[in-house]
Amino acid sequence: MAEYVLPDMPFDYGALEPHISGRIMELHHNKHHAAYVKGANQTLEKLDEARAKEDFTRLGALEKALAFNISGHILHSIFWENLAPKGGARPEGELAAAIVEDFGNFESFQRQMRETAGTIMGSGWAALVWEPMAGRLLITQIYDHQSNLSQSGVPLMLIDAWEHAYYLQYENRKTDFFEAIWNVWNWKDVARRFEAARQFKLGLAGTKK
């Protein structure tokens, strides 16, 4: 029984056109995301085998593979729900207020998200994250799927900056993709994630909210 399963897409592959092509969405979900799910399950099996054989020589590599594949699975699962066919516009309510409080204004936030995605060296993500110690929003680059995120930070909204996310349609013009994605944000989903993340308490001295 597999621990991790590929979720269905919340809309048809072609539903985000013309901003993101159906073929990209199909390959991205059905091949790339599926590979992370498979990799996570296979790595768990290899860890079971290692314990059974009492052979821990490959533990470091296996734990790295586990972090990579589980993180790839989680980030893609969030990313699909972050997008919507008739999305775009702007966030409302408490999420909108928190963006203004932590980034100055919506335009600065938008600019920083784009720049964060555009300056990743190699493969990675731009992420809007809830940071529970200071009780605030942050933007971070995530390298590959698992590096550079502060512990306990919760990703709320993601831009996939791996080449597989845009190359078939945008080729080397990745900044055009990072622009186009603002037409398909599902702000209701981001707001829902924000509300849920804010309920999480670290229980540490020095936590602000």
Ligand SMILES: [Fe+2]
């Ligand atoms: Fe991806």
